[in-house]
Amino acid sequence: MQAILEIERPEVEMSARQLAQQPDARPVIRLDQIHKTYTMGDVEVHALRGVSLTINEGEFVAIMGTSGSGKSTTMNIIGCLDRPTRGTYILDGQDVSELSKDERADIRNRKLGFVFQGFNLLSRTSALENVELPMLYADIDATERHARAMDALASVGLAGREHNHPNQLSGGQQQRVAIARSLVNRPALILADEPTGNLDSRTSIEVMEIFQKLNREQGITLVLVTHEPDIAEYATRVVVFKDGRIKEDHNVASPRDASLELRLLPDVEEDED
Amino acid sequence: MNILSIIRIAFLALARNKMRAALTMLGIIIGVSAVIAMVSIGQGAQASVQAQIENMGTNLLFISAGAQNVGGVRSGAGDTGTNTLTAEDLDAIRREVPSVAMVTPNVNARSQLVSGNLNWSTSLQGVSEQFPDVRKWTVQSGEFFAETDVRTAARVIVLGQTIADNLFPGTDPVGQTVRVMNLPFRVVGVMARKGQDPQGRDQDDTALAPYTTVQKKILGSPRLQIAYVSAISQDATYTAQAQITDLLRQRHKLSASDANDFTVRNMTDVAEAANETNSIMTILLGSIAGVSLLVGGIGIMNIMLVSVTERTREIGIRMAIGARSSAVRTQFLIESIVLSLTGGLVGIVLGIVASLAIPLMLGWPTLVSTSAIIGSVLFSAAVGIFFGYYPARKAAGLDPIEALRYE
Numbered sequence: 001m002q003a004i005l006e007i008e009r010p011e012v013e014m015s016a017r018q019l020a021q022q023p024d025a026r027p028v029i030r031l032d033q034i035h036k037t038y039t040m041g042d043v044e045v046h047a048l049r050g051v052s053l054t055i056n057e058g059e060f061v062a063i064m065g066t067s068g069s070g071k072s073t074t075m076n077i078i079g080c081l082d083r084p085t086r087g088t089y090i091l092d093g094q095d096v097s098e099l100s101k102d103e104r105a106d107i108r109n110r111k112l113g114f115v116f117q118g119f120n121l122l123s124r125t126s127a128l129e130n131v132e133l134p135m136l137y138a139d140i141d142a143t144e145r146h147a148r149a150m151d152a153l154a155s156v157g158l159a160g161r162e163h164n165h166p167n168q169l170s171g172g173q174q175q176r177v178a179i180a181r182s183l184v185n186r187p188a189l190i191l192a193d194e195p196t197g198n199l200d201s202r203t204s205i206e207v208m209e210i211f212q213k214l215n216r217e218q219g220i221t222l223v224l225v226t227h228e229p230d231i232a233e234y235a236t237r238v239v240v241f242k243d244g245r246i247k248e249d250h251n252v253a254s255p256r257d258a259s260l261e262l263r264l265l266p267d268v269e270e271d272e273d
Numbered sequence: 274m275n276i277l278s279i280i281r282i283a284f285l286a287l288a289r290n291k292m293r294a295a296l297t298m299l300g301i302i303i304g305v306s307a308v309i310a311m312v313s314i315g316q317g318a319q320a321s322v323q324a325q326i327e328n329m330g331t332n333l334l335f336i337s338a339g340a341q342n343v344g345g346v347r348s349g350a351g352d353t354g355t356n357t358l359t360a361e362d363l364d365a366i367r368r369e370v371p372s373v374a375m376v377t378p379n380v381n382a383r384s385q386l387v388s389g390n391l392n393w394s395t396s397l398q399g400v401s402e403q404f405p406d407v408r409k410w411t412v413q414s415g416e417f418f419a420e421t422d423v424r425t426a427a428r429v430i431v432l433g434q435t436i437a438d439n440l441f442p443g444t445d446p447v448g449q450t451v452r453v454m455n456l457p458f459r460v461v462g463v464m465a466r467k468g469q470d471p472q473g474r475d476q477d478d479t480a481l482a483p484y485t486t487v488q489k490k491i492l493g494s495p496r497l498q499i500a501y502v503s504a505i506s507q508d509a510t511y512t513a514q515a516q517i518t519d520l521l522r523q524r525h526k527l528s529a530s531d532a533n534d535f536t537v538r539n540m541t542d543v544a545e546a547a548n549e550t551n552s553i554m555t556i557l558l559g560s561i562a563g564v565s566l567l568v569g570g571i572g573i574m575n576i577m578l579v580s581v582t583e584r585t586r587e588i589g590i591r592m593a594i595g596a597r598s599s600a601v602r603t604q605f606l607i608e609s610i611v612l613s614l615t616g617g618l619v620g621i622v623l624g625i626v627a628s629l630a631i632p633l634m635l636g637w638p639t640l641v642s643t644s645a646i647i648g649s650v651l652f653s654a655a656v657g658i659f660f661g662y663y664p665a666r667k668a669a670g671l672d673p674i675e676a677l678r679y680e
Contacts, residue, residue: 185595
């Protein structure tokens with residue numbers, strides 16, 4: 001088993017590195033001296049104290065850190081849910097650090113895809129309608145909306161489950177619906193916030209397999225926030241936060257390969273129907 | 274973000290919680306149907322009083338001898354003790370007042386009518402040949418007496434239906450004879466059935482004879498108590514009222530400081546007073562029902578506020594995936610408008626059904642009013658906007674980060 005892993009790994013590593021290290025690689029995210037200060041009563045809390053980070057197209061970056069390290073704040077700023085107090089944020093070539101609430105909503109809709117720990121699907125709403133939702137806000141017409149949602153669901157392996165409601169789907173399936181939802185508006189970047197936090201280890205690997213596939217086969221840029229080191233190992237680059245600063249930023253020499261690991265895991269009875 | 278997509282989103286959101294949507298609508302449904310039913314009861318009453326007044330006569334004015342106050346002695350209008358209205362006065366009115374079309378005196382004698390072995394006590398009214406036209410009352414069989422009968426004080430009589438039924442059961446009274454105070458009268462006609470007057474009196478329990486006959490043969494007095502005058506048009510009733518007053522004052526040689534010794538009443542005034550009473554009733558009923566509509570609106574606001582809190586996470590998700598604040602606000606606003614408007618439409622249907630059922634079940638006349646329907650629709654839409662705006666604004670003002678974290 002070990003031998004097979006050894007043989008398979010370098011290939012993966014090469015493709016990821018090639019993308020990330022191309023001299024003309026286009027930066028998707030450029031954070032420059034980002035500061036974020038919250039005022040809680042009389043106390044100023046410095047959540048971020050000068051974070052600079054560049055993420056290129058096609059990278060799969062894991063952001064790690066303990067709670068209070070600033071990784072969630074960074075995530076919110078990258079996700080245009082929040083604005084930095086100071087510093088510049090350039091997303092996909094556009095300065096988004098000073099945008100209004102509505103402009104940020106449009107950016108989130110068109111350029112970003114979100115995957116959350118708690119799935120955050122609309123209850124009592126079919127998988128298909130959940131996936132169609134971002135396109136509804138992007139004014140995409142019904143026919144195309146439907147087609148793209150069906151494609152996205154198929155690409156995460158949920159063909160045939162389009163009309164199930166979230167409560168009729170397992171956790172892994174719900175997370176896959178959320179991934180499909182994050183994909184449909186063809187974003188420049190997918191942000192995943194603890195996407196495996198609510199999942200068991202096998203399902204976690206399945207979700208990571210989807211992420212790796214999207215990254216390798218479609219070149220989608222991924223930023224994943226996690227506190228689990230073994231999940232971070234699926235990424236090609238790991239950024240570690242501590243006390244509002246980047247403490248560590250390194251490429252992963254040989255990322256884990258989720259599809260390979262799944263093949264090697266003993267089959268389990270699928271009891272999700 | 275176009276408005277159609279938002280409307281679609283609002284409908285999908287409502288469809289996810291049908292039970293709650295239906296219960297929320299109930300308040301508006303009850304409010305709107307109550308308003309419509311109450312206003313149609315009011316308007317029905319108004320219409321029936323209107324019809325009854327119309328039925329009293331054509332552009333009718335009412336002159337009575339005497340006044341409320343003559344020489345410090347208070348007396349009711351039409352008091353038989355007064356001698357201030359004469360046949361000559363009426364002739365003068367007919368001749369000299371251009372806005373007057375027809376005149377009939379009306380002398381009243383309570384009498385017993387006898388036919389064979391049957392008798393019937395009734396009011397015998399002495400009138401002129403113009404009476405049927407003035408009072409909008411047609412003859413059903415036979416004919417009304419003519420001007421010559423009035424001039425010659427002929428002993429002819431026209432019976433109301435109630436008398437005809439009681440004195441001549443099963444036979445046609447025309448051509449027969451009735452006796453009044455032992456004087457034989459020839460029955461020349463029978464009036465059509467008129468029914469009850471607004472006060473509930475049986476208008477068919479009356480007999481009509483030439484006023485000259487009644488004055489000379491029954492009462493033995495030339496006094497006139499009251500007269501009915503028909504003006505040439507509805508608008509002319511006011512002119513006629515003024516002109517008659519002037520003419521009578523002149524004929525009665527009253528100086529400027531003297532009070533009228535007669536009374537002229539315009540039935541249009543009476544009709545308007547009755548109308549006003551009924552409008553007040555309609556407004557009162559409508560406002561009481563309106564309160565329930567208001568309560569229904571507050572119910573919507575309550576549910577929408579609960580809904581915003583309960584759906585905080587949903588709002589967070591929508592914002593995270595790109596809904597602008599305005600889209601969220603519009604969505605919630607549309608939800609509440611849809612609730613109130615749908616409730617309003619259902620309420621209209623129920624209100625109309627109730628308005629149609631009330632006459633059958635309670636016997637009250639109703640008249641479904643278009644303005645009440647339009648008003649209810651506008652009001653329920655306004656309720657939706659007014660009571661939906663605050664919750665919608667609250668939803669739109671949420672911070673997506675906080676909203677996503679909300680458990």
